[in-house]
Amino acid sequence: MPLDQSSSRRRFLGILGLAGLVTAWRTPRARLAAQAPAAAPTPTAQWWPSRWGAGDQAGASNWITPEKVLDSAKLIRDGKVYRLGRVYEAGMPLFGTRSFSLTIPGGPTGGPFGANKLVYHDEFVVSEIGQIGTQFDGLGHIGCVVGKDGDKTEMRYYNGFTEAEIGDANGLVKLGVEKIKPIFTRGILVDVAGVKGRMMNMGEEISVADVQAALQRQGIAESSIQPGDGVFFNTGWGSLWMKDNAKFNEGAPGVGLAVARWCVAKQLALIGTDHWATDVVPNPDPDLAFIAHHELITKNGILNHENLDFTALINDRVSEFVYVFAPLRFKGATGSPGRPIAIV
């Protein structure tokens, strides 16, 4: 097939694919059969065993050694703590069919007990707990099909684990988020919206040059980035949070394959962004679906924190900090909610 035909066909399929992608995540959960485009999968070298050995389930959180913690702690000079996470609440933007419900059983839940007449409240939460709001992606969240569609022995995850090995109705058997080590590391904010002077647009991919320009503007030497650091990209898209949820969910500016590979080359522990996708959605290359997730999580075990809020850091012109986040150890979960903080 001549290249142009192939390219045109791939573009056509890609557009369909991306349209289907956003639709699928927003309405009923995506089904196996229908969404797969006919195009052959991007040829990829086998990505396992991982840098940390066959069987490793902690991925890039392995970078967080005592030396790294000690080194990072030196960044605490003011004692000021910044909240990087959003409040989890009814009405926050949720993707696809994900839901969030918090109720208080009873009013109060129980009591009075004792002569002191104690009463108490519980809360009851129902949600895709690791994949809502400020969400931290574990290593079992993202994989890809490397062979026949529908065959669980040919769906692969980080370190080569297959769906047949990790999947279970009651929680992932391998690669659960409880395997991730607590993260206390140097964080670097890359304010791409700042260097551009505007909120980035839906579908606008951050380039490596953008990253470098932002670092330069903020006075951070690219060469100072060390293995195990966390890099956080501000696109401005997060300003839509609870302001225009429909637009917020429709797509996003973000990381594509080039910046993902830059992150891999830097040997980061994790990255983060100010929106739900981290990836640019839709990707300018219509064949690619959430390719940054794919490159970072599946192939390299690099973690990903979404829906962060960098406003206070930016207001205080803070570009370097200790990032602290210890993912909840929900056994077999794909991700974690939580309240990441930055300390300077």
Place this chain on the structure above:
Amino acid sequence: MPLDQSSSRRRFLGILGLAGLVTAWRTPRARLAAQAPAAAPTPTAQWWPSRWGAGDQAGASNWITPEKVLDSAKLIRDGKVYRLGRVYEAGMPLFGTRSFSLTIPGGPTGGPFGANKLVYHDEFVVSEIGQIGTQFDGLGHIGCVVGKDGDKTEMRYYNGFTEAEIGDANGLVKLGVEKIKPIFTRGILVDVAGVKGRMMNMGEEISVADVQAALQRQGIAESSIQPGDGVFFNTGWGSLWMKDNAKFNEGAPGVGLAVARWCVAKQLALIGTDHWATDVVPNPDPDLAFIAHHELITKNGILNHENLDFTALINDRVSEFVYVFAPLRFKGATGSPGRPIAIV
């Protein structure tokens, strides 16, 4: 009424009350009407406004100032991180009718998407999320009836807020755990089981002398305890976790009124224990139900972290550390799950 009669009646009622208490928490959620003992409530002085002013909702997390953070950070000398929390999993001990369910919708949940054939998993969690496993009590968790039973305007919480003011089917309107500041403070382990050379018994109350003996054995001067510190009591009861859940849930050794008042006098930010109750259950004084919760949370806004695991700290003879915990900001929640860490 002669004192002895009154005392005997109170004791009798108290025993009933406590039996009812444990039963109530283990079977259907406690109802308002039935469990209230006939005894008058312990007379208590009005405890509001709080030390941090009328309307304050952050309680003792207000101690965590930049100065406190800076001071605590000096304890980071080795870069070693200890996990103080339990894994959240099916089969863990749960109190009363609380439940925990984690499922993975689909297998995988969605995909494949794109030519890269990305697939993904979500998890779906249903639980009294802030009151299961390693659980951090927020300020809306515990209150008491100060007037007529059943009247929401006479149930009072921290800083004097009433049930009528804070209660709501969709999350507490005031005193939600999202109001608590991230905690990064000096932590001190008080290994009561260590000084006694044994696991404490159900219903055995920690005395102030026990605390002092443990501190002395561990080489910590009581006078070194500062406002805003966290003190963590090891009773040994946590060794029953996932080993003998039935016994674990039946009661606990723990903190009573005397040690609670000692904590208040020390102006702590929080306390923690190795089991579900923090309080001694049943309290040796049968009139008192969860009186440490009452004294610490309701009256003084001091926070409480339950089901911690101090094993690694004890093995390494670590008694002083930075305790790091940023409660999840679930709007209107009564508590928070999470993964507290200790750093030295």
Place this chain on the structure above:
Amino acid sequence: MPLDQSSSRRRFLGILGLAGLVTAWRTPRARLAAQAPAAAPTPTAQWWPSRWGAGDQAGASNWITPEKVLDSAKLIRDGKVYRLGRVYEAGMPLFGTRSFSLTIPGGPTGGPFGANKLVYHDEFVVSEIGQIGTQFDGLGHIGCVVGKDGDKTEMRYYNGFTEAEIGDANGLVKLGVEKIKPIFTRGILVDVAGVKGRMMNMGEEISVADVQAALQRQGIAESSIQPGDGVFFNTGWGSLWMKDNAKFNEGAPGVGLAVARWCVAKQLALIGTDHWATDVVPNPDPDLAFIAHHELITKNGILNHENLDFTALINDRVSEFVYVFAPLRFKGATGSPGRPIAIV
């Protein structure tokens, strides 16, 4: 205070009240304190004990005696079964903060087992199960405050039960829907939209004359209505279901105090409508909130089935049928989902 002033003030408050009402049901669950208008409660005579005796919890389902069943069964002449209920599905209109989630854990959920390699699916449902979609109101669903706001001993339900007596975090202790008897009775459709030749409007109240005109048009003698019958009102509003959910939820035409009293006088077992409210919303009298619910359920124990679909009955010009519905016996539930049928 002169009458006109009072009236004007009441009207003003009522409008606020109704605006607040719809808002409250659509956003966070309504709180106790804020929504109560300042107006005094409508004076009402004590409505208990009920016709069926003090302590009765079955209400008007008591009309369904063997004689009533035998008599109704005579209406089965063709063996044709009509489905009166809606499909429960993602995307259906839900009121207020109510939610509906159905997931399939795993894919499949379990197996293979045995040499026959059996596999299986479960579904996992999370919802206000008795108050979504085609919903049948039990007797614990609706009550009213008869004294001081916030006092559970002064909130009254069917047969005079108080909130203090029936409320519990784990299900109603009294008046749970499991107490309702299976219903197999004569059903009569009153096609108000049919007689008007149009869908009724939001806030348009069905008058007794409307009911009589519809009955006459359909050839049903009003005098033929017997105690224990069910009467079902078609307003046309149900045609918006899954077509225009926003409009559907915004309000409804429906039953007000006059038709509710007509139903009481007829000693019906239940009524039903083609939308979520049964009541006219907003009520033309701005002081009245869900007054048909109040009159029928709370005061008279008459049951209420919402979100029914009469299309097939109307297409076949069926006005009289056996209505069959056996509410699920979820202990302590306020209502029931289900699949009511009509048989002719």
Place this chain on the structure above:
Amino acid sequence: MPLDQSSSRRRFLGILGLAGLVTAWRTPRARLAAQAPAAAPTPTAQWWPSRWGAGDQAGASNWITPEKVLDSAKLIRDGKVYRLGRVYEAGMPLFGTRSFSLTIPGGPTGGPFGANKLVYHDEFVVSEIGQIGTQFDGLGHIGCVVGKDGDKTEMRYYNGFTEAEIGDANGLVKLGVEKIKPIFTRGILVDVAGVKGRMMNMGEEISVADVQAALQRQGIAESSIQPGDGVFFNTGWGSLWMKDNAKFNEGAPGVGLAVARWCVAKQLALIGTDHWATDVVPNPDPDLAFIAHHELITKNGILNHENLDFTALINDRVSEFVYVFAPLRFKGATGSPGRPIAIV
């Protein structure tokens, strides 16, 4: 391989398989990889297309025609209604990791509204709603692997639908229980425990002779059984419900391949039993796992109602009745809760 070796190996594997089966259903949901016995699947002829045509999703509920309804209605002679279902409540026996939670958000949930000061309760239910308590199995509940383990295109269900075709994280795409027609048919009770004079034992299979003896004792001619009838087997095991849940869940007497085939030959619409399994568990043939489910549901589209309670029917010596059950139309659900009734 000589027959005896093969037979012995199959028996050995079968025993392992069955042990694993009960364990798997009682602890974490069964995983794909581990439980599969090495034995080849029982060779089975292709069972599709179904009697009702390729693509049919209603199975044996298709027997319920107007003629069948009219014919069945003749059995209503006394107007007496029997409740065949259990109450759904905390503490009821649940299989495997299935759960049931019912809470009441708030106390009450909302209000007061209007000058009439209306208040209301909702309930919030979380459960494998179609597979708990009195549970009706839909056609998507049970399938089997016909080819390679883990391949969704080789897992087959009723009418030959594959996992790839029906599976979805948000509800089955085909064979959801909403496709089943309301059932109003002749029911026949077969009181096997009655004819044996005792509760049957765990693992005791009902024989065809047992069925015939029971019918004879009850005065029902076997030849009177017609296509579309429902046959209900009383084993006595249901008497353990809420009395000895542990024993109840451990296994059951019940239907094996012989009686399942008898039911197929009779062209029944459905069967039912007084316990959770319908099948005999463990099956005396250790190779067979839930083979009655397999034979009835997967191959023949015959429906199955579990955890019925025949006590009142037996007390009144009622063997023949109208069985009425309209499964809830939860889109994509695998089964349905509900309140089946018998009318005579």
